[in-house]
Amino acid sequence: GAVVSQHPSRVICKSGTSVKIECRSLDFQATTMFWYRQFPKQSLMLMATSNEGSKATYEQGVEKDKFLINHASLTLSTLTVTSAHPEDSSFYICSAREGFPDTQYFGPGTRLTVL
């Protein structure tokens, strides 16, 4: 099956710093990538949808200036959490989708802890 990687798997940072998370589709070209946030024992909360070469579409309530998304190529999307605060601590998961069929494949997730 299709493989999506994320890096780093875990990151601990100080409050006020920025953190970048990479999401790569390893064996297919992803026309669309998604970024999710997941709190303990809860479902996946979609943060934004990004298409290669265009601006990301953010879900209501998600600050686009705080969560910067760049989809620079068909195999790479990045999420930058700017000026991170403890409330940004969470499990961040990306997914990637080929044009057709429209199956989403998820990365392994990144655990962010802001001290």
Next chain:
Amino acid sequence: GENVEQHPSTLSVQEGDSAVIKCTYSDSASNYFPWYKQELGKGPQLIIDIRSNVGEKKDQRIAVTLNKTAKHFSLHITETQPEDSAVYFCAASYTNAGKSTFGDGTTLTVKP
């Protein structure tokens, strides 16, 4: 927009028994229904999916059924094993929709 309801929220079965998880959706335009398994600390893994042009799909011990009229679909796991213990999510979307709507998840525990 689409709304997906999933139940039960928790399910405990004895090893070897069957497990069934059900989801209902609201948007009749939805035509793609995947199921994901998420183990603790990992990302969701696609285990089976079904499109609206079929009513049932099977892959070894896992099967999914779809009732388009009633707008519900179910995941069936037979001969459960302890390694099936995980959180299972259903989702619904339609072609070119841009995003999927996920259920709230079911925590399955298989007791040895």
